[in-house]
Amino acid sequence: MQNVFIKYINNCYSxxxxxxxxxxxxxxxxxxxTSKTQKLLFLYPLVKYIVRDDQVYVEAELADIIYNNDNLNQIKDNRIAQVLSxxxxxxxxxxxxxxxxVQTTLYFWISDRIPWYSDIDIKFPxxxxxxPKNKNFILFPDNSFECMTIDEKYNGSCYDWEQTKAIIINKSNKVKxxxxxxxxxxxxxxxxxxxxQIRENLYTLSKSSKYLDIRLDGWYAYIGMDNFCEYxxxxxxPGNYPxxxxxxxxxxxxxxxxNVDVESEDMKTHIIDxxxxxxxxxxxxxxxHYINLKFKYYYNNDKNKNYEQCIEILNQLEDIYKSNTEKxxxxxENGYHAVSELTNNNIYEYIYECMIKNSSIKFI
Incomplete structure (x- = not known):
């Protein structure tokens, strides 16, 4: 597994x-x-994690104020502290x-999206x-590896990767x-x-389906994710971002x-993500490890196209459902073994190798 990680890191930093x-x-x-209100209302997503003298220091900016380890709790984004941890x-x-x-500084875009600016992905790590797969931003384990809440949605006790993994596996082992x-x-x-609009369209289409169970009631009818194994x-x-x-x-x-992947194209610029x-x-x-379906999304286009794409996805789902599951x-088994073998130590080694590689870059 570590060889795969190192190959990926080396390719990014090349x-x-x-x-x-x-x-x-x-x-x-x-x-x-892009927005005059951004500076006053929102965190600037680029956060610095500075490794010096065997310690990690954070610098985050909101409304021209620099926040650090001592006052991070004043910023309402737990992801910063979870990545720090x-x-x-x-x-x-x-x-x-x-x-x-090593002594180095990791630059981290704390957001569900990427920074869209002038090939910044190949200019700066x-x-x-x-x-998007065709960008050179460097992947970091998302914050839920450090803090996944199972008892309540975005609330309650935090479970790290191995703790969450144990809860889910324990439940899934009980269901043949x-x-x-x-x-x-x-x-x-x-x-x-x-x-x-794929969630909303599939939800509507599922109402007349005998094989599709789509629920968009996560905020008011929460169930622990480990219960998903019963299906x-x-x-x-995909959601707000794919x-x-x-x-x-x-x-x-x-x-x-x-899984449903999304390839996006801007109809004005024809830039493809x-x-x-x-x-x-x-x-x-x-x-x-999984079945992959593809959804083509066009920015600045008729929303009816989204519905047509959803119908295509629906037809593919029906074919999968009617097929022989033995195949x-x-x-x-491949998916279970690949992911269940991932440990916290694998994650820490990945981050460590990123730090090593980042320290070899000359910043001017």
Missing amino acids: KYDVVKFDDLDKLKKSYYQ MIQKTLLWAKKLNKPI IYVFAT FMEKTNKIFFKGTSTSSKNT KFLLNL WSNRFKYLFLMKSIVI QEWISFINIIVKPDT YTNMI
């Missing part, structure tokens, strides 16, 4: 040699030009193994939770595949209404995982 802080200044200026645990992991701690509800299941919220088919749908942190957990449930990937996509691949046995 695009850089000398990088310029001037490009970060231009990114910031462009970001604030992962990096701190990485240093502890490295010290236990007597590995050298920026870490993200998810990225042939005893699972024979439906394609998705539960979430209505978060794609401003773009693909034979688990669907992963990725989700739930994807990795579905592989632990010993069900057939169906390929399907989005997150950290788990480094180790899982379509057709080997997916290896896929279920």
Whole structure:
């Protein structure tokens, strides 16, 4: 597994040699030009994690005020502190193994999206939770690896990756595949209404379906994600941005995982964003670990096109449902083993290798 991670890291950093802080200044200026209210109301997403003298220091900016380790709790975005915790645990992991701690600064775009500015991905190493496949932003384990809430939606006790994994596996081991509800299941919220509308359209279409169970009641009828294992088919749908942190957990449930990717094209500029990937996509691949369907989304186009795309997805889902599930046995096992073997230590080693590679770059 670590060889796969190192290969990915090396490939990302092969695009850089000398990088310029001037490009970060231009990114910031462009970001604030998109909305005059951004500077006053929202965190500037680019956060610095500074590794010095075996410690990690944070710098985050909101309304021209720089926040650090001492006052991060004043910023209402727990992801900053959760990423900090992962990096701190990485240093502890490295010290236990007597590995050298390098001095470096990781630049992290704390957001569900990427910074869209002038090829910044090939000009400066920026870490993200998810990225279009054709961009060179560097993937970092999303914050739910550090803090996943199972008891309540975005509330309650935090469980790290291994704790969450144990809860889900314990539940899934109690449910035999042939005893699972024979439906394609998705539960979430209505978060794609401003773009693909895939959640909303599939929800409407599912009302007349005998095999599709789409629920968008996540805010008021919450159930723990470990209960998803009671269904034979688990669907992963794009939301506000075309990725989700739930994807990795579905592989632990010993069900057939169906993912819907989105390729986006701006009809004015014809710029294409390929399907989005997150950290788990480094180790899982379509057709080997899961079934992958593709949704083509066009910006600045008739919304009826979205509905037509949803009908195509619906037809593909029906074909999958009616097929012989025995042919997916290896896929279920492949996905389960690939993801269940991922440990916290693997995650810390990945972050450590990122720090090592980042420290070799010349910043001017």
